[in-house]
Amino acid sequence: MGRIGRFQLEAAIQSVHCERARTGRTDWNAIATFYEQLVRLAPTLGVRVGQAAAVGETLGAEAGLAMLDAFDGHAVAAYQPYWAVRAHLLQRLGRQPLAAQAFDRAIGLTEDDAVRRFLLARRDRP
Secondary structure: OOOOOHHHHHHHHHHHHHHHHHHOOOOHHHHHHHHHHHHHHOOOHHHHHHHHHHHHHHOOHHHHHHHHHOOOHHHHOOOHHHHHHHHHHHHHOOOHHHHHHHHHHHHHHOOOHHHHHHHHHHHOOO
C-alpha cells in the first residue's frame, strides 16, 4: 500500500528481538524508534507499555518509569504487562521493596504458569 502500517512495525519490533538469538544483543534504539512510530498509529495500552519498556532500556529506567507513571491508574490496575515492566524498571533502580510489590501484582494477574515462574525468579533476584 506504499506506507508502513501497524503490523509492519510490530513485525519489525519482533524481528529485532529475534535478532538477539543470532547476535547476542538487543538493539533497543531500533525498538524504541519503532515503538515511537507505532504509538502514533495505534496508541493502545499494550503499545504504550512496550514503548515505556524500550525507553527504559535506551534512556534509563527513570525515563521508562516516568512514562508508566503518566498512565491512568484505572486503565492499568489489572494489566499484567504494566506491572511486569514497572517491576523490572524499579528493580533496575534498586528500589527493591517497590519492585517486589510490582512483581507480586504482576504475578497475581498472570494465568500462565511459565510466566508466573519467570516473574517469581526475577522477583527473587538479588
